[in-house]
C-alpha cells in the first residue's frame with residue numbers, strides 16, 4: 001500500500017525537476033538569442049558609424065592648444081613620479097633593450113609612386129640608429145605584459161627640418177610600437193585618460209563618469225590588447241606607426257615587420273623569461289655573441305579616403321583589405337656590440353620624436369599634433385634635470 005504513494009511523490013518530484021530544467025534551458029536560450037541580436041545590432045551600428053569616405057585633410061578641433069598644455073603638465077608629473085633614485089627617464093618607453101646601428105636600404109626596384117621623401121632614391125642605403133624599448137613609464141621585468149617600442153633615426157638626411165631648432169641635425173625619425181591602433185581617439189580623450197592614470201586609476205580611467213555614454217569599453221579592449229606578452233626577442237615582433245604621416249602628397253601609416261628570409265637562418269637559443277632583461281639578452285645573443293644579423297622590412301599603407309581610414313582618430317586601425325601595406329625599404333641590424341655602459345648612456349641621452357624629420361613625412365592628426373609639444377617638453381625636461389645632477 002505504501003508503494004503507489006511513493007511512486008506518485010517521485011513522479012511529482014521528477015516533473016518539478018524537469019520543469020525547472022526546461023525553464024533554465026529557455027532562459028539560457030533567450031539570453032543567447034538576446035546577446036546575438038545585441039552583438040549584430042552593435043556590429044551594424046559600428047559599421048554604420050565607421051564608414052567612408054573620410055577627410056584627407058587634418059581637422060583641428062577648438063581648444064586643442066589648451067588641452068595640450070594640460071597634457072604636458074601631467075607628463076612631467078609622471079616623469080617626476082617615476083624617478084625615485086634613478087636618472088630622469090622618458091615619460092613613456094623608459095626602458096631600452098638597446099640602441100643598435102642599422103642600415104636602411106630603399107628597395108632598388110621601388111615603384112615610381114612610392115619614391116617619396118627619404119625613399120626617393122631606389123637602392124640608397126641610409127645609416128641609422130634604432131632604439132628598442134618596453135612601453136611602460138617605469139622600467140619593469142620584460143615578462144610583464146606591455147607594448148614594445150621601436151624608434152628609428154635615419155642619419156645624414158638633407159632637407160629643411162620640420163622643427164626650426166633641429167637645423168643641422170639631418171635626421172628622419174620613425175617612432176612606432178607593437179600594436180596597430182591606439183587606446184584613445186584624440187587629444188581630448190588622451191588628456192582625460194592620462195590624467196586619470198597619473199592619479200593611479202587603471203581600468204577606471206576608461207570610465208570617466210556615471211553616464212554610460214562616456215564609457216570607453218572599445219578603447220579599454222584596445223589598451224588590454226596593446227599590453228601583450230613579450231616576444232622572444234625585440235627582432236621578432238611587428239611595430240606600427242599607429243598615427244598617420246604625409247608620404248609626399250599622400251597620407252600614410254607605416255610599419256616595420258621581421259623579415260627573417262632575407263637574413264641567414266638563425267635559431268635563438270631559449271631565454272629564461274624570469275630574468276628581468278631577457279629581451280636585451282636575446283638581442284645581444286643574436287647580434288653580439290652569435291654575430292648573426294637581423295632583418296626587417298619597412299612598409300607603407302597609403303590612405304584611401306573613400307574607405308574608413310580617418311586621420312583624426314588613432315583608435316581606428318586602417319584595414320589591410322582597404323589598403324595593403326607596400327614594402328619601401330629593407331632594414332638590417334648588422335652584428336655588433338651595443339651593450340656597453342658608454343653606448344647605453346648615449347642611448348638614454350638620445351631623443352626620438354615623430355617631428356624630427358622633413359616635410360615629406362610630416363606627422364598629421366590630433367595625436368601627432370599633441371606629440372609635437374609633449375615629446376619636446378618631456379625630452380627637454382629630462383635632459384636638463386639629468387645634466388644638473
Ligand code: HEM
Pocket residue numbers: 071075089090091092093131132133149150151175176177182190240241242243314350351352367370371374375378379382
Ligand atoms: C601614436 C601613438 C604613439 C606611438 C607609436 C608612440 C611611441 C613611442 C616610442 C617608441 C617612444 C620611445 C622613443 C625612444 O626610443 O626614445 C615614445 C616616447 C615617448 N612618447 Fe610616445 N607614442 C605614441 C603616442 C604618444 C602620445 C599620445 C604621447 C603623449 C602626448 C606620447 C608621449 C611620449 C613621450 C613624452 C616620450 C618620451 C620622449 C623623450 O623623452 O624623449 N606618446 N613614444
